[in-house]
Amino acid sequence: MSDVETPPFKDIVNGALEFTIPIAHKMGVQAVEVRRGFAATSVPAEGNGNHFGVMYAGVLFTVAEILGGAIAIATFDNSAFYPLVKDLRIFFRKPAKTDVRAEATLSEEEIARIGEEAAANGKSDFILRAVVTDADGVVVAETEGLYQLRTHGK
Secondary structure, three states, rough: OOOOOOHHHEEEEHHHHHOOOOOHHHHOOEEEEEEEEEEEEOOOOOOOOOOOEEEEEEHHHHHHHHHHHHHHHOOOOOOOOEEEEEEEEEEEOOOOOOOOEEEEEOOOOHHHHHHHHHHHHOOOEEEEEEEEEEEEOOOEEEEEEEEEEEEOOO
């Protein structure tokens, strides 16, 4: 373990959301925990409902999709690489009537593979699976996203 403090990745992600993805910021999406290989985001139910009183599907999609960028910020060299989403499938499990939390993890082995491949080839695809739960811990959605880590200038 190093004595060097890691940057406050949660604060970095939250600060960037307002300018890089303004609609997510307006929804109230926030990073609640971001560290190497892990990210968790949340979004309030308030203001994000639909015509039948549950959270709008697009909000559930957004709170999960943001995880790919959050993990990349905390895991890879941002001066060399940037993330993008190539595809994302969402599986709605239950209606969300409360605030929700989304979480995703990348293993150390996968982190090493992605970093090495992106450095060698200018880009690397990776799969990120997320789980979205309500305030009671009930799974309301799951996603499987195809993301890419890309070298700046490629």
